[in-house]
Amino acid sequence: MHLIITDAWLAKSRAIHLSGTRLIMAGLALSVGLMVVAAGLYHWVFLKGAREGWPVIGALVRLMVKDEFEQRDRYMRENLDVMARKLGEMQAKLMQLESLGERVSGLAGLNPAEAKVVPGRGGVLIEGRPLALEELQATLADLDQLTDQRVDLFTVAESRLFDQRIRKMMVPTQQPVPGANLGSSFGWRIDPFTGRSALHTGLDFQADSGAAIVAAAGGVVVTQEYHAAYGNMVEIDHGNNLVTRYAHASRVFVQKGDLVKRGQKIANVGTTGRSTGPHLHFEVLVQGVPQDPQQFLMAGQNLSDPVADAGKHAGHAGHGGAGAIRASPAPRR
DSSP: OEEEEEETTTTEEEEEEOOHHHHHHHHHHHHHHHHHHHHHHHHHHHHHHHHHTOHHHHHHHHHHHHHHHHHHHHHHHHHHHHHHHHHHHHHHHHHHHHHHHHHHHHHHTOOHHHHTOOOOOOOOOOOOOOOOHHHHHHHHHHHHHHHHHHHHHHHHHHHHHHHHHHHHHTSOOSOSSTTOEEOSOSEEEEOTTTOSEEEEOSEEEEOOTTOEEEOSSOEEEEEEEEETTTEEEEEEEOSTTEEEEEEEEEEEOOOTTOEEOTTOEEEEEBOOSSOSSSEEEEEEEETTEEEOHHHHHTOTTOOSHHHHHHHHHTTOOOOSSSSOOOSOSOOOO
């Protein structure tokens, strides 16, 4: 393509040769220039019309602003709905956590009201910048995760405390005749009938005839019968090969197969069987071997050691007033 430019004053002419590539480049440059000019004019006209309130431009501006506000409002509503659902889930978890805390406090022997007291707080105010929506959502997510961890922790603690409480209720630490005086202790003694040394496999609690005999721990009645030596006798299985025996009762209120709880009245003191007077003969057997009941009744806070110690020493013979003694379970009175 050839372009000839002439100058009337100078009577000169100039020829310009444009190849295909140059022509395309020139067209592109011209297009870009027109686009820049058009954009600048549009921007100037739009801003001037918006500021001065031209009818058409003002209507366009209001439409665009309205659409932008609607988009922001829709975005906020969607995020608020998500946050509302998240807060509802967290509220349910916090209620579950509070309920678990009250149960765990009760099992641990604590007053739940004391845990609800808000501690005093204060200090110098150092303000920070407002949280962005994304930061608030991240904080809620972290709090939700922490709540889940606390719920799991309290659930495990409740399970273990409940297990310890059950084991405590199944260990014979309740005195079988409340307020009664202790007579003969566990071990070797002079038999009141023969006058010779004989093994006494339990404890004798002196009480008036008809006094209440209660279960030393919860369990299942496995024996309720009349025995020549024990008289009216009750045996309660507490699990873990642990059995308690109550002898010489005048009257029995439970039957074989009954479930009894700790402190429940099961019989009345009497003098049936091989007995010299009203009293309760109380035995504790681990794996069928008589143990000293006193170590269970005086176990105190540590309730697992007496069972473990009794189980370790079961089967070892002895001749003292404490520990396990391998002998016939029939007592000598």
